[in-house]
Amino acid sequence: MSKKNSMEFINGYIIVKAEGLNTEKFINMAVNNGINLWDVERIDFTTTLFKMRYYQYGMLREVVKKTGVKVKIIKKTGIHFIYKKALRRKIFILGIGVFLAIIIYMLNIIWQIEISGNKTVDSKLIYESAKNAGLKEGNLKYKLNIRDIEDSILKDIKELSVVTIRLEGTKVRIEVVERKMPPSILNLNEPMNIIAAKDGIILKVSTYMGKSLIKEGDYVKKGQILISGILTDNQNLPVRLVHAIGDVTAKTWYESVKEIDLNYKYEERTGRVCKKVYYNINDKKIYLKNDNIDFQKYDKIIDKKLLKIGTLKMPVEMTTEYYYELAYKYKTIDYDEAYKIALNEAENEIKQYLPKDVKIIDKKIEKTMGNNKVKVRLLYVAEENICLMQAIK
């Protein structure tokens, strides 16, 4: 039954309404003429509905003439009629075609490049290399020759040993494996001095090549020669130049002084906020909201979000910038509180320029109070390597 129905849809049929006094005769004559009728329905004495093939409709004319029954097509169903309708609506069909074409085109474009597996090599470098080889956002997928691009990246960046490029829909994933590079070889033919990178007291000197000009406990200044590459004889005359090698460990200081008034001045948000919202597409900003900022002083908070459709990340970034107005306020605090604030500020300041590989041996805090002020001097004593190479001219 269902099969027949589907065939009916493909072949197409029409529903005809016949009106007249002698519909039985009409049906008989139609059938005798070889017309197939189905779903013949008697609505009332004069009207009958039935279904038939469209191409047989012309055969009804003769029957209609003889019996005097009026016929009228009520409904046309089937692919044939849909096709005819479509021919009449050319622009609509064109629209569907253009829509499909755009979707197919968009699906063939690279939207996103993901680089993974790199630890020391900068992703930007790989990205640029891929771009030079022809792999970048906006390019058509099927034009890429992936093997060639992989080779080109490998040749370009020596630090990589394997590059795999995979296409995942509109996303390109570049997976790299880094080569373990051999340690760099010192060019010993080049004469070098070792100088001090910063002030400090020498704790330990070990010289492998060159002449040590300092000893333990010496105070050295920044730029002072620690191990000289100029070898001299007894009369202090230069004999030959070498590349100085050695380790010098010194005690160094990091200091920060903070003074806090008991009438403490601090910043506070007034509650007024301005907002800027924009889309970032290829460094072009499309503003959705752009407030004028007339604050004297403000906190700026930038909130960046990648646009996502489902799990697919789009190359569009939505950025919201918040501007909080700040105002200075005063409040009176006691010595204890002032000391805490000062110490905190001093620590934060030191941490900003304290190198990470430095070993801290001592921490000294000096505190002076009086005159409605608290002065804190924070001193970090650290142990670090202060060697710095300098070529001898």
Place this chain on the structure above:
Amino acid sequence: MQKNNINNFKSRLSESLDIPKDVSFGVPNIKMTGNIEITIENHKGIIEYSQNILRINSGCGIIKISGKDLEIKEINQEYITIKGIFDGIEFIY
């Protein structure tokens, strides 16, 4: 008497030659599915058609079908299929 003889001869001939009777006699072949569908082959057109009564001309006289919500499901030169809920089928000579 003579007609009866001819019929007798026809039936014997068709039986011996394995010809279906509806072909040799020109009578309709009626197939019913419960009381909801009936197919009549070899019909000779419909005489009356309403929702309650359907009369069909055939080689063995008029077949009168009475019932409810009668509808011709399909009709062409070879057969006619009627659906509905039937009360009775009657042969009128």
